[in-house]
Amino acid sequence: MDNTLNISIGQHSDRGHKDINQDFHGARVPQGHQLTTKGIVVALADGISSSTVSQVASESVIRNLLSDYYCTSDAWSVKHAVHCVLNAINSWLYAQTRRSQYRYDRDKGYVCTISALVIKSNQAHLFHVGDTRIYRLSGQSLEQLTEDHRVVINAEQNYLSRALGTGPQIEIDYLSMPIETGDIFLLASDGVYEYTDAPLIATAITDHPHDLDAAARRIVEQALERGSQDNLTVQIVRIDHLDQRQPNPLLPHSSLPAPPLLEARTDFDGYHIVRELHHSHRSHLYLAIDRDTGQQVALKTPSTDLSANPAQLNRFTLEEWVARRINNAHVLKPCKREHKPQYLYVAMEFIEGITLAQWMRDNPRPSLETVRGIVEQIAKGLQAFHRAEMLHQDLRPENIMIDHHGVVKIIDFGSVWVAGLEECHLAEISPIPGAIQYMAPEYFLGDAGSPLSDQFSLGVIAYQMLTGKLPYGTQVAKLKSRGQLQRLSYLSAINIHDSMPSWVDDALAKAVHPEPEKRYQALSEFIHDLRHPNQDFLHRHRGGLLEKNPLLFWKITSLLLFMLVIGLLYIIQLS
Incomplete structure (x- = not known):
């Protein structure tokens, strides 16, 4: 049985009673590894009737989405990749309008709506701007999965509140959901969905199970018969088989035999x-010379203990895959590999230097x-x-090198988490992927990692x-509950390094805060605060004892009051 992702697509578009069709649609089913890493894209754009160039916008959006998405990095998630592409397209459309005679009237410029469906692994990813729609058909009922960005004033007046090309930035709706074999999705412009219903659509698909183009054509014809006056476009997507691939198609070298111990x-x-x-329990590292180029390289081979562990061998091979994308x-x-390898190993640049640990x-x-x-x-x-x-996930002094020129490099990518591969379920790692002394608390509580x-x-x-x-x-490393997390006590660096500025200690404390949301939201902020006093920190230290340490303030206050009472009692006794 074919274990790859397989779908059926039916599409049809008609200008209806209008002179021109401002809808544009398309789909792309890639071959090879991109079917796994990027998935299948089905998309529909709908122009607006007030614009005479809207059909140009619709066609540009679909053509560029179907080409540019597959040029994005395999490491990116679907959401990030599509958002980058659509934001770039939106900027281009907006610029086209600004350079045209329609620059002061956006409703006549290069504007359109978009609904796109990306099927990857066992997930459906939906992207939406405007009033085209995506449905899921279940039996005789339709579930609308997108929300119309249209403001209705009355029966005669309504307008789009969001569309591609109307401004320099665009907000894109996104939804991800699991899918199963047999699921049916429908993408439709308003010229179709306003004049059809679930029984009509279900019947059309049931009558043409092996020709979804014919089913799409029948749906459009019936919408016309029911009085549709707009352009009409419909796309039908049926999930015929989900990807159940076991070997990793991204890492062809993982099937090679492990090399013997080298001397x-x-x-x-x-x-x-x-x-x-x-050498370690996971790998062996050798200094070697490439006989073709004379270049010194570091050869990394998997430990013989891993030879019977396919998952660990995949992780080993992933290191080179990651390195080639950064x-x-x-x-x-x-x-660079000058010849086809005969064994499983990784050739990396050789760094003359020492680890940060040393x-x-x-x-x-x-x-x-x-x-x-x-x-x-x-x-x-x-x-x-x-x-x-x-995410590197195993940052520690042993995985950082400093060469003879003082250049610092991150090494060892055996625990790297990759968003794009996570969606394919191709890179499983342990819940606590790195050295426990340097791991963030969230890993020990079973939460997912993040750049924080x-x-x-x-930190x-x-x-x-x-x-x-x-x-x-x-x-x-001993954390087992949220309560223990809240009781973690930061040891001030000033207690150890008394000449350190207090604001530097504050920067360190924030970077290693137990709760991710209370750390710096960007690495650049942490780096800045290590060099430049953060005014919030300075203000905190300028405050009185009550502001800096209220508990200590009230303890001292209570002690003084106690001493005052004792003194008064003593005076009363004497008198």
Whole structure:
């Protein structure tokens, strides 16, 4: 049986009683790995009757969506990819109107509505702006899945409250839902849905189960017979089979055999092994020379213990896949493969330097400025992951290298979370993916990670470089409940590093706050506050004791009052 995603599509459009058809529709079913990584797109755009160029907008939206979406990164989620494409299209339409004679009347410019359906893995992703609609057909009933962006004043007057091309920015409705084999979706313009009903649509599909184009044509014909005066377009999507693929189509090398243990001064698959650099329970790392180019590389091979674990081998191969999608000076780069590999391994750039863990041992009391420089470089690397919709999830001193020129690079991508692959269920990882000393508290409570989780890890590293300690000791790794989370006690870095400015300690405390929503909302804010005093922090320290530490204030007040009462009692006794 074919285990790939398979759907049937029926489409039909008619200008009806109008001179021109301002609707435009399309669908794309990709081949190869894009069927898994990007899915199938079905989309419908509807022009507005007040514009004589709206059909240009409709056609441009659909054609560009169906092409540009498949050019976005495989690492991106469907939502992020489609939003980026539609926002770019919206900006182009708006610019076209601004450059035309319609610049002062948006209702006559390059404007249209859009409804798009992306089927990926076992999920349907819906995107919507305007008054086209997406339905799900269940038996003899239709469930409307989109909300019309139309304001009705009275029976004669109504207008679109939202459409592509009306402004420089656009708000796009998004909905994601699980799907099952046999599900039927319907995309329709108002010229169709205002003159049809669920029984009519269900009958048309039932009568033409093997020719959904004929079913779509029949629905349009009946809408015309019932008096539709507008353009008419309908698309029918039936889920015939869901993707139940087991091998990972993105990682073809994961099916290769694991290499044997390599020894120095031996040749291996086009490389000359110089020496072993590092080994762990998960992998072995060797310095090698590419015999074709003479380039020094770091060869990483999976541990022999993983040879019988397909999931872990997939994770191992994913490291190179991730590295090839990030281009940043502070992230380890993969080497170009000059020949087809015969074994499972990863060839990465060789960095002459030391890990941050070793650097911290060699520099137990670094200056604040030195720490800032290292943290800023790490943050730039993390931002590259986050822009690609990835989380590193295992940021720790052992996974950071500093070369002889002082350049800092993030290495080891074995725990990276990728939004686009998560939607395909292609990259399963453990709930606590990294070293427990640096993991954010939310992982221990079973919550999903976020860029704020990587920020927590970076904050812990910055704190440790400055103090030699961890901000919560070993408390985080013991978390089992929300109550324990709220009782976590931050150890002020000033207690260890008494020359540190209090506002720097405040920045560290905020970056490693136990609750994600109370951390910095962007890494750039954390980096800024490490260098520039945050006025909120300064104001807090300028305040009196009641504002800074109300509990201590009332304890001291109570003690003074107690002493006053004792004194008064003593005076009364003497008198």
